[in-house]
Amino acid sequence: MKVGFVNIFGKPNAGKSTLLNALMGEKLAIVSHKVQTTRHRIKGILSEKEYQIVFSDTPGIIEPKYKLHEKMLQAVHSSLEDADLGLLLVDVNENWDECDAIFSALKLKKSAIIVINKIDAASEAKIKEAVGFFTSKSYVKKVVTISARSGINKKRFINVLLKFLPEGEPFYNTEDISDLPTKFFTAELIREKIYELLQDEIPYQTTVMVNVFAEKASLIKITADIIVQRESQKAILLGEKGSMIKKIGTESRKSIEGFLEQKVFLELFVKVRPKWRDNEQFLKEYGYH
Numbered sequence: 001m002k003v004g005f006v007n008i009f010g011k012p013n014a015g016k017s018t019l020l021n022a023l024m025g026e027k028l029a030i031v032s033h034k035v036q037t038t039r040h041r042i043k044g045i046l047s048e049k050e051y052q053i054v055f056s057d058t059p060g061i062i063e064p065k066y067k068l069h070e071k072m073l074q075a076v077h078s079s080l081e082d083a084d085l086g087l088l089l090v091d092v093n094e095n096w097d098e099c100d101a102i103f104s105a106l107k108l109k110k111s112a113i114i115v116i117n118k119i120d121a122a123s124e125a126k127i128k129e130a131v132g133f134f135t136s137k138s139y140v141k142k143v144v145t146i147s148a149r150s151g152i153n154k155k156r157f158i159n160v161l162l163k164f165l166p167e168g169e170p171f172y173n174t175e176d177i178s179d180l181p182t183k184f185f186t187a188e189l190i191r192e193k194i195y196e197l198l199q200d201e202i203p204y205q206t207t208v209m210v211n212v213f214a215e216k217a218s219l220i221k222i223t224a225d226i227i228v229q230r231e232s233q234k235a236i237l238l239g240e241k242g243s244m245i246k247k248i249g250t251e252s253r254k255s256i257e258g259f260l261e262q263k264v265f266l267e268l269f270v271k272v273r274p275k276w277r278d279n280e281q282f283l284k285e286y287g288y289h
């Protein structure tokens with residue numbers, strides 16, 4: 001059988017997480033219209049009789065400005081190390097030269113496929129032009145065009161990938177779909193709501209940590225901390241008479257229940273940890289290794 005690591009790279013917002021979810025048929029990675037949503041390497045394991053593909057979603061490639069960014073880029077680098085195939089994702093409406101510069105700098109050791117995404121939002125002529133632009137690049141083995149959000153032709157897409165993967169034995173148990181714990185996905189779903197409901201810098205200065213995840217007879221009891229950098233941010237997260245935290249709680253609970261397919265009791269606390277994004281100790285505690 002064919003086995004291998006297929007790792008997704010690209011600028012923030014290119015649609016990497018949307019593509020991972022489309023390939024997995026399962027929401028493993030949170031998505032938002034804001035940049036820098038993904039902060040970790042997220043593996044999605046797809047096992048069939050003829051193959052096991054381990055996909056990795058990665059944070060968008062950026063210039064690091066603080067330690068959290070450095071951790072995010074380390075997730076990108078670890079994914080560069082073990083990739084059997086790189087999927088270089090391009091938003092068709094982005095600056096192609098910038099994407100090209102980023103991809104060239106990756107110095108991928110293995111094959112790379114350019115995946116031009118968001119073709120639902122561009123003209124035929126523009127898509128054709130993008131294909132022409134990237135086909136000429138030396139690090140590119142193939143160029144494909146998709147709309148990750150509208151739904152991809154998964155079978156056809158995977159058949160393209162299989163051509164580039166080696167034969168071997170599965171790395172992971174065929175029942176597993178990821179190597180990350182349920183606690184991680186739970187915290188991410190809460191973070192997704194913060195990206196959705198809060199403006200400006202707040203989502204970027206926030207992280208979420210699940211402290212209690214207890215399976216009771218009829219429901220799962222979850223307690224989580226929302227960490228912010230400043231008291232003023234805590235006030236915004238709580239909202240007037242607690243209205244915002246209530247909304248975050250209700251919406252997060254619904255999405256966690258959808259993910260776990262079980263009833264959930266969710267309790268949220270907001271904590272202030274000044275400059276946590278630049279503090280090794282805090283970063284470690286909050287799961288940024």
Ligand SMILES: Nc1nc2c(ncn2[C@@H]2O[C@H](COP(=O)(O)OP(=O)(O)OP(=O)(O)O)[C@@H](O)[C@H]2O)c(=O)[nH]1
Binds near residue numbers: 146147
């Ligand atoms: N029109 C259109 N929008 C898309 C498509 N794929 C993704 N998007 C949107 O693009 C935005 C970013 O998607 P993500 O999947 O979060 O992008 P990402 O590359 O993972 O972003 P980071 O994690 O920040 O690096 C979201 O609003 C998506 O709904 C697509 O095929 N067409």
Ligand SMILES: [Mg+2]
Binds near residue numbers: 031037038057
């Ligand atoms: Mg993402």
